[in-house]
Amino acid sequence: MAVGAPSPRVSASRLSDEVVQRLIAQIREGAFAPGTRLPPVRQLAARLGVSQSTLREALRTLEAMGVISIRHGSGVYLRRGDPLNGVWSSRWMQWLLQHAPSLLEVLEVREAVEAQAASLAALHARAADLRRLERVLVEGTALLAGRRGRPLDEGVLAAYVRLDEAFHETLAQAARNDFLHSLLQGLAAAIVESREATLAIPGRIQRSMREHDAVFQAVRRRDPEGARRAMQAHVRRVVEEVRSLKRRGARHRGRRGG
Incomplete structure (x- = not known):
């Protein structure tokens, strides 16, 4: 045409x-x-x-x-x-391709530490913690209501990043372990940009919401092993998606022509 x-x-x-x-x-x-x-x-x-x-x-x-x-x-x-x-924004895709090696190392640590936090939260979470976790999930659902099949804009992405941070921070507090909480805060500071970049991957926010709900359900039913497994699955899926993107990026960078 x-x-x-x-x-x-x-x-x-x-x-x-x-x-x-x-x-x-x-x-x-x-x-x-x-x-x-x-x-x-x-x-x-x-x-x-x-x-x-x-x-x-x-x-x-x-x-x-x-x-x-x-x-x-x-x-x-x-x-x-x-x-x-x-x-999603090519800016974030390029950021992920550039930082994938170090990001994968951080995610490996997150898998171990956040899985333990989820397990402890299932044992020690108070009613107020559960209400906060549930509120974050409800707000996430409301944020994406009516957006099925539509590209995310920067405003929606930024809003969900804040909800993602709130979910993980509330879970860390619910573990009732000051040292673990401090360690998780340090990890959170190290992944400020990567959190937004990974959540910008198409479909990741929707998958993140389902994975968060699985963690929450295990914590609410006081199932420490179930909470641990759910958090491990959550972080591992992010790792798989970053590795997949890294492989795709390597293939496309290696091409000459079009």
């Missing part, structure tokens, strides 16, 4: 991330139909006013985000259906 008049030239200082955002905006505006082939790299790069290498980097990012499919020898195709469904 026709793609319209050339767009204003992209500032060189923005590089590929700016190209990603420009292309997402054009897709959102209907410049390219789902399932269709994008213009050749040479033509699209000229239209955007960037080098072909910069455009290829942006296209690899878009492929990792699930927006397009790069078929070598054939071209670049927009995903069928709603290509932007579940897309």
Whole structure:
């Protein structure tokens, strides 16, 4: 289909991330139909006013985000259906790819420490702790009500990050162990950015809510081993998703062409 008049030239200082955002905006505006082939790299790069290498980097990012499919020898195709469904900011994807090794180390520690906190919370949580945990879950459900299938905006993401922090902090307090609480506060400070980046992964907030509910149910029924297993499963799923993203990013960075 026709793609319209050339767009204003992209500032060189923005590089590929700016190209990603420009292309997402054009897709959102209907410049390219789902399932269709994008213009050749040479033509699209000229239209955007960037080098072909910069455009290829942006296209690899878009492929990792699930927006397009790069078929070598054939071209670049927009995903069928709603290509932007579940897309999250390329800024966070790039952050995760850059910090994945250190983040995975922190998550390994979180799995052990937070699982113990959940187990202790099942033994020591007071009625007020349970009410706070339940309130966080209710607020999370309300936050996402009516948003099924719609991309998250930054406001919703920021609001859920605060709820995620509140859930884990309340659980740590409910463990009634000052040393463990201090250790978890230190870990929380170390993962401020990673918390937002991982929650920005498409579908992670919804999965996080289900996993939090499993932890809460075990704590409420005073099941320390069940709470431990539920928290371990929660953190391990985050680890699996970060590792999967890291593998995808490595594959796309290794490609040359489009």
